[in-house]
Amino acid sequence: MNRVGRFLLVSQLKRGSQSTTYKGYDPETQQFVIVKIATDELVSSEDAAQKIAREAEIYAANRHENIVAIVDFGNEGFHPYLVLEYIEGATLRQLVATRHGFPVSIVLACLADILQGLAKLHGSGLIHRDIKPENLILSSKGIVKICDFDLASGQIATAENTAGLTGSAGYMAPEVIYGKSISPRSDIFSLGVLTYELLTASRPFQAATPTAEIQAIVNREPLPANRLNKETPDALLVFISRCLEKDPRQRLQDAGQALTLLRDCFSFPPENERRQLLSRWLNNPDAC
Secondary structure, three states: OOEEOOEEEEEEEEEOOOEEEEEEEEOOOOEEEEEEEEOHHHOOOOOHHHHHHHHHHHHHHOOOOOEOOEEEEEEEOOEEEEEEEOOOEEEHHHHHHHHOOOOHHHHHHHHHHHHHHHHHHHHOOEEOOOOOHHHEEEEOOOOEEEOOOOOOEEOOEOOOOOOOOOOOHHHOOHHHHOOOOEOHHHHHHHHHHHHHHHHHOOOOOOOOOHHHHHHHHHHOOOOOHHHOOOOOOHHHHHHHHHHOOOOHHHOOOOHHHHHHHHHHHOOOOOHHHHHHHHHHHHHOHHHO
16 A cells, blocks of 8 residues: 555554554645554454544544644545644654753743643543653644544543553553543643653653553652752642642643643743744754
8 A cells, every 4th residue: 555545655654553654745735744544453343444533533623733733534445544744843752862851941831832732632521641752742843732642532431431541651640540530630640740751851650660650650759850850940840749649639630720830830931932942942952
């Protein structure tokens, strides 16, 4: 297969258990795109098309500057596919691996974008359920965008109706691990882990194995981020602590509340200045 619909498949980027992702090309717009196709093992499954259609529906219903944009979706033969905008830039995972801890100004600029996009999702009644650096892209224009809605669900969800323990081990909230009801607060816990990781290049509950990390999430308090990054301000320590409360009732309730808290504690520059800051830092981290 070298095309789906009108889209040419240029190169394979990732192959997972449920889908294969390609860099593609749209001859109609003369732009690169991302093409996600259900894997061969799933094409005969009754719900394969529903999985792609569900993700496409989420993208289409949540158009926002800080969420990756949908271009198209459909079927090529028995292969359901989803086409998304191609973003020049890097995932936050790639940047964490090379930057060894972000400056506080960069962390705050990233959080402003992430929380704006996440607030759109929470306001639409959705929980992302997999907030982590791999699913956040910093574009060359200095905009952070949320992607990957494979696990997204409505705001009433439990292990019973989401096929058990799902998510990424180091980022799962305690209620997810215990199979209890989840809510936007579960995304906020993941956001706390992410914030800590951006500051320190280490997860707060990091351990030798995924099982040990899960046990640490439910049993241990993390080392304060300022022990690893001395530039971390007290207000950001409080923010992380409010996100990482083990009892979801004590946590920030959703992305909107988290964004309000940050804006109350920090003076954010105008959006165009944040864009310029992130774009400069992406291309030359020593300049910021």
